[in-house]
Amino acid sequence: MLEKLVKDSKALEKAIAGEELSYDDGMELMSYDNLYMLGAAADLVRQNRVGNKVTFVASYYLNYTNVCAASCQMCAFYRKGNESDAYTLSAKDIASRIAIAKEMGATEVHIVGGFHPELPIEYYEEMFRTIKSAHPEMHIKALTAAEVFFIGRLTKNSVKEVLTRFKAAGLDTMPGGGAELFHPDIRNQIVRGKCSGQEWLDTIEQAHNLGIKSNATMLFGHIEKPEHIVDHLVKLREVQKRTKGFLTLIPLKFSLDNTELEKKGLVTAESPSTYDLKITAISRLMLANQLDNISVYWVALGKKLAQVALTYGGNDLVGTAFSEEIYKATGKGTHSSVLELANMVKEIGREPAQRDTYFNILKMF
Numbered sequence: 023m024l025e026k027l028v029k030d031s032k033a034l035e036k037a038i039a040g041e042e043l044s045y046d047d048g049m050e051l052m053s054y055d056n057l058y059m060l061g062a063a064a065d066l067v068r069q070n071r072v073g074n075k076v077t078f079v080a081s082y083y084l085n086y087t088n089v090c091a092a093s094c095q096m097c098a099f100y101r102k103g104n105e106s107d108a109y110t111l112s113a114k115d116i117a118s119r120i121a122i123a124k125e126m127g128a129t130e131v132h133i134v135g136g137f138h139p140e141l142p143i144e145y146y147e148e149m150f151r152t153i154k155s156a157h158p159e160m161h162i163k164a165l166t167a168a169e170v171f172f173i174g175r176l177t178k179n180s181v182k183e184v185l186t187r188f189k190a191a192g193l194d195t196m197p198g199g200g201a202e203l204f205h206p207d208i209r210n211q212i213v214r215g216k217c218s219g220q221e222w223l224d225t226i227e228q229a230h231n232l233g234i235k236s237n238a239t240m241l242f243g244h245i246e247k248p249e250h251i252v253d254h255l256v257k258l259r260e261v262q263k264r265t266k267g268f269l270t271l272i273p274l275k276f277s278l279d280n281t282e283l284e285k286k287g288l289v290t291a292e293s294p295s296t297y298d299l300k301i302t303a304i305s306r307l308m309l310a311n312q313l314d315n316i317s318v319y320w321v322a323l324g325k326k327l328a329q330v331a332l333t334y335g336g337n338d339l340v341g342t343a344f345s346e347e348i349y350k351a352t353g354k355g356t357h358s359s360v361l362e363l364a365n366m367v368k369e370i371g372r373e374p375a376q377r378d379t380y381f382n383i384l385k386m387f
């Protein structure tokens with residue numbers, strides 16, 4: 023039925039037939055104006071690949087510092103170090119926060135921070151060892167590829183050396199942040215002081231090769247053009263073909279308030295929900311044969327739109343986001359209990375499933 027309806031789009035026909043979409047196909051889909059058909063195709067591909075479960079993890083967010091040597095135009099989180107609300111957590115602070123995370127039922131701790139210009143490599147090793155010695159079962163998902171690259175430069179260690187030391191200290195997997203958009207034409211306009219797209223990709227590939235799996239992200243809804251989205255998805259797919267190291271792609275909707283992009287008037291409104299759904303669907307279709315999971319980040323989309331995005335190719339809600347700070351800096355952000363997320367899924371007639379970081383199912387509801 024759907025095959026007959028999509029005769030006006032070669033790319034959608036290919037997607038439904040299970041073929042890999044090219045860069046040109048991706049560009050065709052970005053200009054395809056029948057959002058309903060795009061969503062229906064993505065939903066079908068999702069169902070064929072992963073069925074009707076919608077997963078989420080009980081995750082506690084820990085931002086160890088907001089002091090950052092970079093000053094990205096799309097970020098409201100960073101401080102330069104002398105502001106009254108600049109902070110860096112000590113190992114003792116971190117230990118007490120992890121105890122809270124455990125009490126809340128978190129199975130993973132998601133640790134990211136600014137590019138602190140003075141922290142030695144031992145700070146991170148101590149952080150991981152402190153967590154693992156008190157709570158060996160707590161999964162540590164920590165440091166974006168951009169942070170690892172920065173720490174390598176700062177401490178004059180190779181990326182491989184940094185990753186090897188962190189893994190030995192207890193790092194299990196890495197979050198997908200810092201990817202933003204890889205294409206230099208757009209990246210140079212939204213980040214300042216962060217690694218290039220290629221450096222991010224090289225760093226994450228080295229992590230995968232060392233047995234450290236990771237998530238991937240894509241920041242959309244600011245000043246990008248269609249080609250930047252398609253370029254990003256194709257580059258992620260190429261790494262995934264070589265490593266199989268990405269666990270999920272989380273398309274991240276840009277949150278406007280308190281960012282330089284807002285203050286300079288370069289972006290005056292957040293993207294419409296129709297665009298957010300289109301990006302979710304195209305992410306599913308472009309990565310269809312290489313990646314099982316397309317995550318819907320409800321913290322950024324809001325719960326109602328997140329439910330709709332789950333019918334546009336999404337199959338995962340990321341997690342509970344206990345103690346989230348990054349989106350909170352833009353005036354958004356909250357957290358949910360596992361039961362609240364399960365109810366969100368039940369409301370749309372799908373099957374809620376709590377997972378671990380590697381997407382193993384822990385509990386059905």
Ligand code: SF4
Pocket residue numbers: 090091092093094097098099100135136137214216
């Ligand atoms: S996005 Fe990350 S690297 Fe860029 S300013 Fe914010 S905290 Fe620093």
